[in-house]
Amino acid sequence: MSHVYERVALIGLGLIASSMFWAIRRGDLAGEVTGYARSAGTRETARRIGLCDRVCDTLEEAVSGADLVVLCVPVGAMGAVAEAMAPHLKPGATVSDVGSVKKAVIDAVGPHIPEGVHFVPAHPLAGTEHSGPESGFATLFDNRWSLLVPVVGSDPGAVARLRALWEGMGANVEEMDAEHHDLVLAVTSHTPHLIAYTMVGVADDLRRVTDSEVIKYSAAGFRDFTRIAASDPTMWRDVFLTNKEATLEILGRFTEELFALQRAIRTGDGEQLFDYFTRTRAIRRGIIEAGQDTDAPDFGRAGAKK
Amino acid sequence: MSHVYERVALIGLGLIASSMFWAIRRGDLAGEVTGYARSAGTRETARRIGLCDRVCDTLEEAVSGADLVVLCVPVGAMGAVAEAMAPHLKPGATVSDVGSVKKAVIDAVGPHIPEGVHFVPAHPLAGTEHSGPESGFATLFDNRWSLLVPVVGSDPGAVARLRALWEGMGANVEEMDAEHHDLVLAVTSHTPHLIAYTMVGVADDLRRVTDSEVIKYSAAGFRDFTRIAASDPTMWRDVFLTNKEATLEILGRFTEELFALQRAIRTGDGEQLFDYFTRTRAIRRGIIEAGQDTDAPDFGRAGAKK
Numbered sequence: 001m002s003h004v005y006e007r008v009a010l011i012g013l014g015l016i017a018s019s020m021f022w023a024i025r026r027g028d029l030a031g032e033v034t035g036y037a038r039s040a041g042t043r044e045t046a047r048r049i050g051l052c053d054r055v056c057d058t059l060e061e062a063v064s065g066a067d068l069v070v071l072c073v074p075v076g077a078m079g080a081v082a083e084a085m086a087p088h089l090k091p092g093a094t095v096s097d098v099g100s101v102k103k104a105v106i107d108a109v110g111p112h113i114p115e116g117v118h119f120v121p122a123h124p125l126a127g128t129e130h131s132g133p134e135s136g137f138a139t140l141f142d143n144r145w146s147l148l149v150p151v152v153g154s155d156p157g158a159v160a161r162l163r164a165l166w167e168g169m170g171a172n173v174e175e176m177d178a179e180h181h182d183l184v185l186a187v188t189s190h191t192p193h194l195i196a197y198t199m200v201g202v203a204d205d206l207r208r209v210t211d212s213e214v215i216k217y218s219a220a221g222f223r224d225f226t227r228i229a230a231s232d233p234t235m236w237r238d239v240f241l242t243n244k245e246a247t248l249e250i251l252g253r254f255t256e257e258l259f260a261l262q263r264a265i266r267t268g269d270g271e272q273l274f275d276y277f278t279r280t281r282a283i284r285r286g287i288i289e290a291g292q293d294t295d296a297p298d299f300g301r302a303g304a305k306k
Numbered sequence: 307m308s309h310v311y312e313r314v315a316l317i318g319l320g321l322i323a324s325s326m327f328w329a330i331r332r333g334d335l336a337g338e339v340t341g342y343a344r345s346a347g348t349r350e351t352a353r354r355i356g357l358c359d360r361v362c363d364t365l366e367e368a369v370s371g372a373d374l375v376v377l378c379v380p381v382g383a384m385g386a387v388a389e390a391m392a393p394h395l396k397p398g399a400t401v402s403d404v405g406s407v408k409k410a411v412i413d414a415v416g417p418h419i420p421e422g423v424h425f426v427p428a429h430p431l432a433g434t435e436h437s438g439p440e441s442g443f444a445t446l447f448d449n450r451w452s453l454l455v456p457v458v459g460s461d462p463g464a465v466a467r468l469r470a471l472w473e474g475m476g477a478n479v480e481e482m483d484a485e486h487h488d489l490v491l492a493v494t495s496h497t498p499h500l501i502a503y504t505m506v507g508v509a510d511d512l513r514r515v516t517d518s519e520v521i522k523y524s525a526a527g528f529r530d531f532t533r534i535a536a537s538d539p540t541m542w543r544d545v546f547l548t549n550k551e552a553t554l555e556i557l558g559r560f561t562e563e564l565f566a567l568q569r570a571i572r573t574g575d576g577e578q579l580f581d582y583f584t585r586t587r588a589i590r591r592g593i594i595e596a597g598q599d600t601d602a603p604d605f606g607r608a609g610a611k612k
Contacts, residue, residue, distance in 0.1 A: 128604050135603070147523075195505060214490075221534055224534060231583075265546045284536035285536075286518075298533075301599070
């Protein structure tokens with residue numbers, strides 16, 4: 001494939017940026033990829049494992065001359081990074097990001113984008129519970145969705161080029177407005193993560209059930225929650241602080257439903273429980289048919305056979 | 307290995323019974339395994355796939371002469387099945403079960419156990435989201451825990467023999483009293499399942515986020531919940547109706563914690579969120595070190611690389 005961009009700068013070198021680099025290299029999608037991380041330790045790791053064609057010691061150096069700059073830092077840090085790099089952006093360049101919320105990122109980054117630079121926010125719906133520069137891999141985005149969230153006045157050409165990059169990295173691409181994005185993600189990601197963190201915290205708190213029992217007997221269902229609750233704490237703190245409104249709305253609905261089921265348990269209403277549990281099976285089938293998860297039992301882990 | 311029992315009867319032919327049959331055959335742990343299911347269709351499927359050495363059309367025929375009878379029916383059905391089979395049990399036989407709750411099973415089954423027959427309740431902590439006779443496989447119990455819950459007066463010899471069977475099927479075995487079992491499982495299994503069912507139900511209800519969006523974008527975290535929420539509705543209805551007390555207690559704790567985190571989100575208390583999310587990472591590490599889950603990202607599904 002011919003290069004989509006001549007030079008790409010990845011700012012922040014965690015799971016997503018490192019996976020982007022390996023995916024860009026796999027597809028030969030850019031002439032050069034520069035990288036910058038605030039921590040010297042991270043930059044050193046990146047150099048050691050060959051992450052990025054050139055790891056820069058300053059933000060300025062990394063973004064200078066880049067046709068595309070992608071902010072891969074926690075959502076809460078994006079505004080400050082955008083402000084710091086703004087004077088060094090090349091005219092005609094595109095700034096994008098990979099943040100899990102979009103309204104707050106647009107509010108924080110948008111005002112710093114100079115005249116003549118394009119701003120096309122994005123969010124790849126992909127990740128694992130691992131974080132850091134060594135956790136990335138080229139296939140992370142294959143058959144996952146990447147959502148582009150153009151802002152008012154986003155240049156159609158800049159949007160199309162970013163779409164080509166994401167498609168080149170293996171993703172399916174869709175466009176969406178920021179408000180809808182934040183609500184959809186509150187349902188499919190943010191609230192499930194908060195609930196998983198909460199359940200794991202509860203288990204950790206219990207004194208009569210020792211840690212070791214919680215761990216030993218985790219395969220009964222709980223261990224699925226612990227994977228989600230092992231995700232990066234900084235990233236998730238920022239997600240909840242910046243997608244407050246939609247998360248609180250979905251949490252309110254969740255609590256309502258939970259109380260209704262709790263009441264059914266208390267009153268012994270087996271029919272209500274059975275009907276509820278039957279309805280939720282259909283969604284799973286839909287996800288498997290859509291190719292978004294495996295049908296292998298237990299996600300195929302531990303050699304479970306179909 | 308020499309046979310642990312000469313004849314084993316499996317009553318109810320779903321995921322657990324079918325996995326037990328394949329694991330017993332793999333280890334050559336019994337001379338003959340008979341099977342019975344209430345539904346003629348299930349018996350037919352079992353015969354077609356070679357599940358059990360002999361599939362019987364009546365409960366009486368299946369349990370006659372058996373040294374071990376294992377109840378693998380939903381918890382809510384166990385009392386009636388125990389009553390029906392009691393007159394046909396061989397003196398000196400052992401009756402066990404695989405139910406996910408233990409106090410309720412002991413209350414329901416215990417009174418029907420005839421003089422001279424041993425009763426050793428058990429619960430293998432293993433399963434997948436799939437159900438039915440065709441979903442079983444021989445390795446389901448490998449390195450999983452199986453909990454024996456002897457009742458007052460359980461014969462030590464009968465307990466030791468059942469332990470040998472579970473170990474022969476690949477499981478690690480521990481003994482526990484019924485009350486503690488039900489609390490531990492409320493934490494590691496029952497409450498997580500209820501929460502997953504609830505979250506999936508909420509997503510299903512939302513009108514602004516269409517089904518197709520929930521499904522398309524499920525890889526962001528939600529799809530893990532849908533696997534759990536695809537489990538057998540009858541089994542789970544019975545679990546919540548029969549482990550009411552412990553489940554409601556853990557649910558109460560969960561709600562308390564959830565409200566505290568919700569308040570932290572509302573008031574913008576990033577420190578509290580960060581601390582909470584950091585603490586929960588440690589449990590995940592413990593589970594991986596204990597060999598109860600894989601460290602491969604995303605459980606290793608979809609070819610994710612470490």
